[in-house]
Amino acid sequence: xxxxxxxxxxxxxxxxxxxxxxxxxxxxxxxxxxxxxxxxxxxxxxxxxxxxxxxxxxxxxxxxxxxxxxxxxxxxxxxxxxxxxxxxxxxxxxxxxxxxxxxxxxxxxxxxxxxxxxxxxxxxxxxxxxxxxxxxxxxxxxxxxxxxxxxxxxxxxxxxxxxxxxxxxxxxxxxxxxxxxxxxxxxxxxxxxxxxxxxxxxxxxxxxxxxxxxxxxxxxxxxxxxxxxxxxxxxxxxxxxxxxxxxxxxxxxxxxxxxxxxxxxxxxxxxxxxxxxxxxxxxxxxxxxxxxxxxxxxxxxxxxxxxxxxxxxxxxxxxxxxxxxxxxxxxxxxxxxxxxxxxxxxxxxxxxxxxxxxxxxxxxxxxxxxxxxxxxxxxxxxxxxxxxxxxxxxxxxxxxxxxxxxxxxxxxxxxxxxxxxxxxxxxxxxxxxxxxxxxxxxxxxxxxxxxxxxxxxxxxxxxxxxxxxxxxxxxxxxxxxxxxxxxxxxxxxxxxxxxxxxxxxxxxxxxxxxxxxxxxxxxxxxxxxxxxxxxxxxxxxxxxxxxxxxxxxxxxxxxxxxxxxxxxxxxxxxxxxxxxxxxxxxxxxxxxxxxxxxxxxxxxxxxxxxxxxxxxxxxxxxxxxxxxxxxxxxxxxxxxxxxxxxxxxxxxxxxxxxxxxxxxxxxxxxxxxxxxxxxxxxxxxxxxxxxxxxxxxxxxxxxxxxxxxxxxxxxxxxxxxxxxxxxxxxxxxxxxxxxxxxxx
Amino acid sequence: xxxxxxxxxxxxxxxxxxxxxxxxxxxxxxxxxxxxxxxxxxxxxxxxxxxxxxxxxxxxxxxxxxxxxxxxxxxxxxxxxxxxxxxxxxxxxxxxxxxxxxxxxxxxxxxxxxxxxxxxxxxxxxxxxxxxxxxxxxxxxxxxxxxxxxxxxxxxxxxxxxxxxxxxxxxxxxxxxxxxxxxxxxxxxxxxxxxxxxxxxxxxxxxxxxxxx
Numbered sequence: 024x025x026x027x028x029x030x031x032x033x034x035x036x037x038x039x040x041x042x043x044x045x046x047x048x049x050x051x052x053x054x055x056x057x058x059x060x061x062x063x064x065x066x067x068x069x070x071x072x073x074x075x076x077x078x079x080x081x082x083x084x085x086x087x088x089x090x091x092x093x094x095x096x097x098x099x100x101x102x103x104x105x106x107x108x109x110x111x112x113x114x115x116x117x118x119x120x121x122x123x124x125x126x127x128x129x130x131x132x133x134x135x136x137x138x139x140x141x142x143x144x145x146x147x148x149x150x151x152x153x154x155x156x157x158x159x160x161x162x163x164x165x166x167x168x169x170x171x172x173x174x175x176x177x178x179x180x181x182x183x184x185x186x187x188x189x190x191x192x193x194x195x196x197x198x199x200x201x202x203x204x205x206x207x208x209x210x211x212x213x214x215x216x217x218x219x220x221x222x223x224x225x226x227x228x229x230x231x232x233x234x235x236x237x238x239x240x241x242x243x244x245x246x247x248x249x250x251x252x253x254x255x256x257x258x259x260x261x262x263x264x265x266x267x268x269x270x271x272x273x274x275x276x277x278x279x280x281x282x283x284x285x286x287x288x289x290x291x292x293x294x295x296x297x298x299x300x301x302x303x304x305x306x307x308x309x310x311x312x313x314x315x316x317x318x319x320x321x322x323x324x325x326x327x328x329x330x331x332x333x334x335x336x337x338x339x340x341x342x343x344x345x346x347x348x349x350x351x352x353x354x355x356x357x358x359x360x361x362x363x364x365x366x367x368x369x370x371x372x373x374x375x376x377x378x379x380x381x382x383x384x385x386x387x388x389x390x391x392x393x394x395x396x397x398x399x400x401x402x403x404x405x406x407x408x409x410x411x412x413x414x415x416x417x418x419x420x421x422x423x424x425x426x427x428x429x430x431x432x433x434x435x436x437x438x439x440x441x442x443x444x445x446x447x448x449x450x451x452x453x454x455x456x457x458x459x460x461x462x463x464x465x466x467x468x469x470x471x472x473x474x475x476x477x478x479x480x481x482x483x484x485x486x487x488x489x490x491x492x493x494x495x496x497x498x499x500x501x502x503x504x505x506x507x508x509x510x511x512x513x514x515x516x517x518x519x520x521x522x523x524x525x526x527x528x529x530x531x532x533x534x535x536x537x538x539x540x541x542x543x544x545x546x547x548x549x550x551x552x553x554x555x556x557x558x559x560x561x562x563x564x565x566x567x568x569x570x571x572x573x574x575x576x577x578x579x580x581x582x583x584x585x586x587x588x589x590x591x592x593x594x595x596x597x598x599x600x601x602x603x604x605x606x607x608x609x610x611x612x613x614x615x616x617x618x619x620x621x622x623x624x625x626x627x628x629x630x631x632x633x634x635x636x637x638x639x640x641x642x643x644x645x646x647x648x649x650x651x652x653x654x655x656x657x658x659x660x661x662x663x664x665x666x667x668x669x670x671x672x673x674x675x676x677x678x679x680x681x682x683x684x685x686x687x688x689x690x691x692x693x694x695x696x697x698x699x700x701x702x703x704x705x706x707x708x709x710x711x712x713x714x715x716x717x718x719x720x721x722x723x724x725x726x727x728x729x730x731x732x733x734x735x736x737x738x739x740x741x742x743x744x745x746x747x748x749x750x751x752x753x754x755x756x757x758x759x760x761x762x763x764x765x766x767x
Numbered sequence: 768x769x770x771x772x773x774x775x776x777x778x779x780x781x782x783x784x785x786x787x788x789x790x791x792x793x794x795x796x797x798x799x800x801x802x803x804x805x806x807x808x809x810x811x812x813x814x815x816x817x818x819x820x821x822x823x824x825x826x827x828x829x830x831x832x833x834x835x836x837x838x839x840x841x842x843x844x845x846x847x848x849x850x851x852x853x854x855x856x857x858x859x860x861x862x863x864x865x866x867x868x869x870x871x872x873x874x875x876x877x878x879x880x881x882x883x884x885x886x887x888x889x890x891x892x893x894x895x896x897x898x899x900x901x902x903x904x905x906x907x908x909x910x911x912x913x914x915x916x917x918x919x920x921x922x923x924x925x926x927x928x929x930x931x932x933x934x935x936x937x938x939x940x941x942x943x944x945x946x947x948x949x950x951x952x953x954x955x956x957x958x959x960x961x962x963x964x965x966x967x968x969x970x971x972x973x974x975x976x977x978x979x980x
Contacts, residue, residue: 062816064823069794071820073813097854253902646933 042110047081050074050094050117058119061096066103084108098122121482122434132510132520132554132563135228152219155640156653157690157715159747161214162225163193163204166244167657168638170565170593170610171229174659174686175631177724177738179204179213182631183229184569185589185616186241189531190546193244194236195222196327196365197379198423199445205335206357206387210724210738216333216359218284218313223249230548230567231522234473234489234506235427235439240528240546240571248329248363251280251317255755262711262749263293265309278319286311288335299741304398305338305354324368331361343393344736345407345729350398354390359383373431377441378424385419402456407730413455419532422446440474449532463536467497467529475506483512495529497539502527517555524548530575542583545572559600561608565593574620578675587618587626607641622667624675630725633659633686651694659686666728666735678732687720692747706754713747716740794821795831795963802834802967806841815839819862830963832866836880837967843887856887875915876965882907882924904928919953923968926950930975940979947976 046065050058057078064071065084072082074096086108092115093103099119106115151165158164163181166172173182180188193203195217205213224247236243252271260267269284288309311333318326336356343349365379393401393411403409427441450464475489489506504527510520527543529535552565567590574585597608614634619626628634636659644651661682668678692713698706716722725738798817805814815838822831839859843852863884867877882904889900911921926946932938954969 060812062819064816064820067824069790069817069821069824071816073816097851097858253899 042087043083043085044087044108044110044113045081045083046072046092046113046115047079048114048116050078050080050096050119052099052119052121058096058099061094061099061119063117064093064095066091066093094119132518132552135226135232151642152225154642154651154653154692154694156655156692156713157640157657157688158655159214159692159713159715159745160219162217162219162222162246163215163244165219166225166227168608168610168640168655169227169229170563170595170612170636171242172612172636173614173631173633173662174636174657174688175724176212176722176740177210178631179207179215181242181244183242184567184591185587185614185618185629185632186546186569187629187631190239190241190528191244192236192239192242193246195246195329195363195381196248197235197245197377197427198363198365198381198425198443199238199421200361200381201383201419201421201447202359202361202385206355206359206385208337208339208355209353210727211741216311216331216361217246221248221329222246230569231506231508231524231550233487234475234491234504235441237471237473237491237493237504237526238469238528240526240544241569248327248365250325250327251277251319252282256753257755258751258753260749260751263747264288264290264749269313279317281316282314284313286313297742297744297746300739301339301341301741302350303337303339304352305336307335307337309333309335311335320366321368324366326366327364329361329363331359333357333359340394340398342736343411344727344734345731348396349401349408350394350396351411352390352392352394352398354392356388358386360385375429377427377429380422380424382422383420385417387415387417389417390414404456409456413453413458415454416450416452418448418450420446420448434479436477436479438474438476440472442473443471445469449536451536465497465535465539467495467535469493469495469529485510493527493543495543497535498529498541498543499539500543502543515555516557517553520552520554522548522550522552534575534577534581538581541575541581542573544574544583544585546570547572559598561595561597563593563595567591567593571618571620574618576620576622578622578669579673585618585620585623587616587620589614589616589632591615604644604646605642607639609640610636610638612636622669622675624667624677627665627677628663630662630664633662635660649696651696653692653694655690657686657688661685662725664726666726666732668732679728679735681726683723683725683737684721686722687718688716688722689718689720690715691717706752709751711747711749711751715745716743719743791821791825791828792963795834799834799963802838803970805838806845811838811842811845815842822862822865827869829866829869832862832869833876833880833965836860836862836866837883837965840880840883840887844883844890849891852887852891856884859887860884873910873914875911875918876920878907878911878914879918879920879924879965882911882921886928917953917957919950919957919972920965920968922946922950922953923972926972927975930978943975944979947972947979951976 050061052058059074059076059078061074062071063074063080063082065086068084068086070082070084070086072080074080089105089107091103092106093101094117095101096119098121100122102117102119152158152162153160155165155168157168166181167174171184175182175188178188181191182188183191193200204215207213226245228243230242232243236245252273255271255273257270258268265286265288267284267286269282271280271282273280286309289306291306294303294306314330316328320326334357338352338354340350340352343351361381361383363379363381367377369375391411391413393403393408395401400412402412423443423445425441425443427439429437429439431437447467447469448464453461471491471493473489473491475487478486478488486509487507490503491506492501492503494501504525506524508520508522510518512518526546526548529543530541534541547570548567550565550567552563555562569589571587573583574587576582576585591612591614593613594611595608599606614632616632617626617628638655638657640655642651642653661684663680663682665677666679667675669675690713692711695710696708698708722740723737727736727738728734798814801814805811815835818831818835818838822828822835825831836859839855839862843855843859846852859880863877863880867873870877885900885904885907889896889904908921908924911918926943929938929946930940930943950972954972959966
């Protein structure tokens with residue numbers, strides 16, 4: 024009895040023993056930098072400490088024997104070790120391994136500008152695109168204030184780093200979009216078709232982009248559509264160019280939504296007030312309907328559909344360049360349908376799936392006629408007039424399917440791979456006075472396979488390696504290309520990155536319709552970038568060299584003997600914080616480029632390339648007036664223009680050449696939000712007033728020449744300035760806080 | 768003999784159990800008493816770690832996780848440099864998830880912290896994130912009110928949010944004052960369920976009210 028009791032007492036005593044152990048030490052990372060705020064714990068006890076600003080910790084414990092010492096800290100991998108506690112001092116120094124995390128890790132920025140609402144690499148966000156003064160709510164026009172782009176006003180498209188407009192491709196939710204812009208009208212650049220509010224993320228890459236994308240020699244604009252709306256709402260708008268109405272319904276469980284929008288644009292009233300240089304015999308008129316549904320299929324899964332239907336028509340007349348008594352009439356009817364269905368989901372622990380499919384159909388009915396002063400059609404059967412009257416129906420169809428699988432490997436390193444299939448059918452039906460329905464068409468089944476890996480060696484050093492295989496059934500050619508980039512983070516929030524890649528692109532449909540005996544055209548990019556990004560400022564400088572091979576030549580016969588290069592330096596600076604409620608960015612591009620392609624007689628600077636281009640965009644919100652003022656100014660040195668004529672032997676030579684005047688365009692816009700701050704208000708109103716080229720600078724984009732080279736006419740915008748006034752009302756959404764937070 | 772041993776064991780077990788729960792209560796009380804001072808002297812991470820340590824050792828109590836989450840999110844909200852805010856808010860969220868699992872349901876106090884977590888995420892990039900996180904923050908305030916109409920904390924958060932909203936957008940001191948006054952009145956009536964239950968925010972309410980005049 025006694026013995027037992029004594030044993031038990033001893034046991035109890037030892038349990039309540041006051042003999043303490045003091046643990047202390049210093050916590051550092053592998054570079055020897057002390058880590059403050061780390062939690063040191065004796066597992067399953069209350070005892071522990073938090074490291075101080077010099078990484079030191081110190082605590083006492085009455086515990087005894089075998090225990091686990093555990094250390095955790097945000098941004099570092101957890102650490103633990105078995106220890107045997109003994110009374111007295113126990114010094115233990117600890118080293119923590121940095122967690123490779125996306126927030127701290129370096130990312131490749133060479134060649135790429137991201138405008139997104141969530142990612143930290145954001146340079147512009149979607150509101151920036153809408154409020155850029157010169158953009159008039161056109162996504163690509165806002166992109167044209169970034170470095171690397173040209174101010175080309177006579178033709179739609181993004182002309183990037185010495186590349187033509189066809190060399191930049193646009194992708195929505197991962198898949199290629201044909202006919203992103205409204206159908207071409209001679210000498211007048213057309214707008215993008217899609218509403219900027221449709222997109223939550225935009226990545227503009229002016230080179231060296233990922234193996235997930237291909238068939239673009241110069242640039243890719245990658246757009247990501249919005250997810251579920253915040254709530255059910257309706258909206259109407261009325262402007263100087265038309266009206267619109269829409270409805271978005273969010274399901275009660277917040278897991279699904281659908282919406283419809285209709286836009287009607289008619290330029291008749293506007294053209295009646297603001298005279299246009301061409302004589303519009305058929306006023307530009309657009310019917311545009313959109314529909315969408317979005318379903319959250321699980322916590323991480325999302326299914327999205329977007330459908331677009333457009334009909335538009337226009338007709339305009341200009342003085343004929345070869346005759347003072349004749350006119351040229353151009354008429355266009357366009358039908359365009361586009362549908363995109365995408366699905367993304369996280370599969371299991373480390374897998375992500377992205378599937379996108381899209382279909383587009385575009386039909387252009389173009390009619391050009393030669394007319395007399397009474398606007399009656401003329402038929403003149405000799406050069407150069409006989410080729411000026413024709414009718415052409417062009418139909419394009421594109422169906423795409425793309426699947427990307429991503430697997431996380433250790434830490435944040437990942438591999439991505441997948442495939443893409445594009446079915447493309449092109450038809451034209453051409454008639455003139457002597458040709459009756461000349462039909463041409465082709466079908467291309469294009470497949471691509473790609474794989475890419477993001478390798479994070481440390482948070483400060485990352486590499487992206489990729490490869491892409493492509494095969495075109497029509498060209499019967501395949502290619503396989505490497506893509507590689509590397510980024511290294513310097514101290515002080517700066518980083519350098521380098522990108523290299525090879526890019527192939529099929530020749531344009533106009534050539535493919537008549538032959539498939541072509542190679543892919545090829546470009547090789549080398550890009551070196553330095554970027555310093557803080558919450559207030561963005562500074563970037565980028566230098567690049569791009570080499571073109573196998574460009575299409577049309578003289579003496581059509582072949583792939585063209586070549587060229589582009590090199591340059593670009594700067595970007597954005598400052599949001601130095602002045603209150605004042606935000607601005609500045610871009611500058613220097614471009615040196617020459618190419619020998621199409622009918623060029625030699626390697627020369629193309630007419631879509633200016634040597635120096637600079638843009639400044641300024642935004643200022645005046646809280647008390649509930650008004651935002653936006654201005655943008657763009658400058659570009661003159662672009663070369665050429666009159667290329669064929670001699671008797673069919674050999675081209677430069678009959679005349681020159682440089683256009685420098686390009687200066689100052690634009691303003693004002694957004695007024697009268698219901699701002701009225702929290703109980705059920706409607707939200709935005710007034711928009713904008714004007715481009717307010718100073719009325721003479722803008723000359725190019726020159727057209729008569730067939731004999733004697734008459735030379737400047738290509739200028741259809742009107743000196745463009746004005747816009749609109750009022751947009753949404754019901755059901757109070758966007759007050761949205762606007763507030765934009766401007767805090 | 769057998770009886771004695773059993774008795775002793777019973778005593779030991781009781782003492783151990785009692786001392787365990789007393790140790791928990793006293794440790795919690797001590798840490799809770801430091802909440803206000805930790806916010807002003809920069810020791811909020813230390814305090815969060817203390818609560819998390821207790822939580823991990825106890826394994827069945829929701830309150831230490833709740834307080835650890837509260838301290839963590841206060842750290843996120845007070846940071847000038849927004850770079851780490853998302854990661855810290857995610858940590859607060861994971862602590863709160865554990866608290867909710869142990870509490871068995873999403874109670875009013877948990878909704879209050881959820882609102883604060885959403886606010887912290889929003890502050891990283893307000894223009895882009897308002898639609899998601901700003902709305903979420905408001906919704907959790909409403910939910911917290913619904914789950915416990917006597918809880919002054921959601922009303923206090925509402926007053927605080929209004930206080931920081933510029934006048935021209937329908938915020939400002941005058942608009943905030945009624946919320947803060949209402950919160951203060953509710954604080955004087957509010958009786959926490961236990962000694963350890965959440966009871967913070969009164970001094971903050973008084974501070975904001977003093978700034979309203």
